[in-house]
């Protein structure tokens with residue numbers, strides 16, 4: 001997890017970044033897909049509020065779909081032996097929008113028990129979430145106010161803004 005985010009930082013020219021105060025969370029999702037649930041969502045469309053997610057998806061039963069920028073869905077079919085990495089809301093803020101969060105959902109397409117294992121790198125416990133100075137200049141003005149991850153989570157949950165819309169409320173007017 002840390003290797004990936006450090007490499008992502010290096011890709012932006014940042015070699016001295018620390019994610020020390022950033023906790024991880026681990027979750028097992030279990031879906032009981034029956035003939036009656038076919039066609040309905042197992043998980044509604046959402047973005048992850050985290051920085052980064054590593055997903056070990058069910059090797060047999062598919063259902064994960066990623067939304068493209070144009071609004072159409074692309075199925076992510078099972079691929080045994082692989083892990084899927086996707087970016088969440090905090091990656092968008094921290095990178096000053098060089099990285100983009102990804103909307104996704106799980107649709108029930110076949111019957112059976114589907115299991116996925118997700119590891120999230122959340123946002124910092126105490127420090128504010130904000131883009132490092134190196135990613136802010138005249139051509140790339142700061143796009144989001146600094147905020148605490150916990151407050152962002154509450155804003156998302158209490159307003160039911162599960163697809164990253166809460167970020168619009170933290171945007172700096174230009």
Ligand SMILES: O=C(O)CCC(=O)C(=O)O
Pocket residue numbers: 027029043048055057064104106115116118
């Ligand atoms: O079960 C999956 O494939 C995706 C789960 C998911 O999107 C999540 O846990 O945030």
Ligand SMILES: [Fe+2]
Pocket residue numbers: 046047048104
């Ligand atoms: Fe997710």
